[in-house]
Amino acid sequence: MTTLLVKNIRTLVTMNAERLEIHDAALLVKDGIIEQVGKDIDLPITADDILDLHGRYVVLPGLINTHHHFFQSLTRCIPAAQNYDLFNWLKSLYPIWNNLTPEAIHVSSKIAAAELILSGCTTSSDHLYIYINGITLDDEIQAIQEIGLRFHASRGSMSVGESQGGLPPDSIVEKEPDILKDSQRLIERYHDNSRHSMLKMSLAPCSPFSVSQDLMRESAALARSSPGVRLHTHLAENRADVDYCMAAFGMSPGDYVDAVGWVGEDVWHAHCVQLDDRTIRNFGGTGTGVAHCPGSNMRLASGMAPIRHMLNHRVPVGLGVDGSASNDASNVMSEARLAFLVARARELDARAMTPREALELATIGGARVLGRDDIGCLAPGMSADFIAINIDRPELAGAHHDPVAALICCQVSAVDYSFINGRKIVDQGQLTTLDLGKVVEEHNRIACELLRG
Numbered sequence: 001m002t003t004l005l006v007k008n009i010r011t012l013v014t015m016n017a018e019r020l021e022i023h024d025a026a027l028l029v030k031d032g033i034i035e036q037v038g039k040d041i042d043l044p045i046t047a048d049d050i051l052d053l054h055g056r057y058v059v060l061p062g063l064i065n066t067h068h069h070f071f072q073s074l075t076r077c078i079p080a081a082q083n084y085d086l087f088n089w090l091k092s093l094y095p096i097w098n099n100l101t102p103e104a105i106h107v108s109s110k111i112a113a114a115e116l117i118l119s120g121c122t123t124s125s126d127h128l129y130i131y132i133n134g135i136t137l138d139d140e141i142q143a144i145q146e147i148g149l150r151f152h153a154s155r156g157s158m159s160v161g162e163s164q165g166g167l168p169p170d171s172i173v174e175k176e177p178d179i180l181k182d183s184q185r186l187i188e189r190y191h192d193n194s195r196h197s198m199l200k201m202s203l204a205p206c207s208p209f210s211v212s213q214d215l216m217r218e219s220a221a222l223a224r225s226s227p228g229v230r231l232h233t234h235l236a237e238n239r240a241d242v243d244y245c246m247a248a249f250g251m252s253p254g255d256y257v258d259a260v261g262w263v264g265e266d267v268w269h270a271h272c273v274q275l276d277d278r279t280i281r282n283f284g285g286t287g288t289g290v291a292h293c294p295g296s297n298m299r300l301a302s303g304m305a306p307i308r309h310m311l312n313h314r315v316p317v318g319l320g321v322d323g324s325a326s327n328d329a330s331n332v333m334s335e336a337r338l339a340f341l342v343a344r345a346r347e348l349d350a351r352a353m354t355p356r357e358a359l360e361l362a363t364i365g366g367a368r369v370l371g372r373d374d375i376g377c378l379a380p381g382m383s384a385d386f387i388a389i390n391i392d393r394p395e396l397a398g399a400h401h402d403p404v405a406a407l408i409c410c411q412v413s414a415v416d417y418s419f420i421n422g423r424k425i426v427d428q429g430q431l432t433t434l435d436l437g438k439v440v441e442e443h444n445r446i447a448c449e450l451l452r453g
Helices: 070-075 085-097 102-118 137-148 176-190 213-223 239-250 252-259 276-285 295-299 307-312 332-347 356-370 403-409 436-452
Strands: 001-011 021-030 033-039 049-052 057-061 063-065 119-129 150-157 199-205 228-234 267-272 287-292 317-319 387-392 417-420 423-427
Touching: 001 387, 001 403, 021 199, 033 436, 057 119, 057 356, 057 403, 063 317, 063 332, 063 356, 070 085, 070 102, 070 119, 070 436, 085 239, 102 119, 102 137, 102 228, 102 423, 119 137, 137 150, 137 176, 137 199, 137 387, 176 199, 176 403, 199 213, 199 287, 213 228, 228 252, 239 252, 252 276, 287 356, 295 332, 307 332, 317 332, 317 356, 332 356, 332 403, 356 403, 423 436
Parallel strands: 001 049, 001 057, 063 119, 119 150, 150 199, 199 228, 228 267, 267 287, 287 317
Antiparallel strands: 001 021, 021 033, 057 387, 387 417, 417 423
16 A cells, blocks of 8 residues: 655645635545545645645646547648638548558657646546548557556547548548447457546547438447446537538437437537537436537637536536647646636626636536546545646736636646646656657657648
8 A cells, every 4th residue: 555645735626515625735645546635734744655735736636628639739730720610620631630640649649648637637538530541549548548647538430421421531431330340349448437447438429420320329329338438429519510410310419419319427529519408408407418628619610608508507517628630739727717718708797607617617527527426526535636736836926815716817837746546647847657858759750741641
């Protein structure tokens, strides 16, 4: 048994049911699980490893990212795609992504994970939906296991190409029996449904405009035959997405997912910018989750999702940074700030979202969306996933009267310490599990090769 004591915490944000914030606090971890949380004077004074924060840090649960496309970090800010909406943006990038390789997936996954971790993320999902040139989801999973991020791997898929009325080119779609066979293989090999699991699987047919209704139904049946395997897709991202559903299926996006069995506590949908009120009520009543991606939604001019309305109807909502080619960043703390600002702007109401509600989306909200009761909160029995931020930094100067709210209101871009499963992954702002400079160099080389074709 190994123990870790983090002491002299200025403010410890528990995110428990009472939203308790403890001043002059300490945290005791045993074998990757939180043993005690409380006042510094009430906790043990010794442990195998001690981190003294000298009263200058806020500690809070690790942030949770519920939607991403790691590989897209290779195609950030492509000039030809900078000023397009969703469908045209995708059409401009599909030919570049057609050149992806297993090495590209492996290296881009490390870069995405590194950026997420440095911004405070300790758990992330990812949606990989391109399988060409020998690519498998194993390429991504192995990269994430090397860096130490808690991971929800989503086996994405595209099966309806342009010749069948879909959006993606035929060259990057798969046959549906192959998709289902590989999905079964991945569940059997990787899915760990135990408490404190570091790796869980989801099945994720990409979108209404790239897969068939049969694949949606069969994926749902396959996922539900294995405990803890979840379902994920894009939904109602913009008006064109809604129009496609109406033209192709004669249904709104909300009615479409209901018809194919994609509602329930084991399902979460990305974006949901253009959901109608009836679907929002249905999602709230069934516990169907939403990954809110404000940065990507604004970048692609998709609109502002009605998050306040969703929360009022008890829809589970977490944050997603989305792909780094539509957001151009993988910073969960920044995404929380955007969610805070967008909610107020959309509702024209300064009370539409508070700073602490934005932190809830990034922590316990994300945990609920991913179906987890072991992360998102700092309490005995929870996984030891937490971050520490030094408040004696320029961007927080003048905000010591409420440093917790300042994490959202001010622009805090990086953490000083991050522990995942009790393991120190960030130490004084530096990754401990990766030679980041070397990986950045490899990543830039591959990005240039992709554009050359």
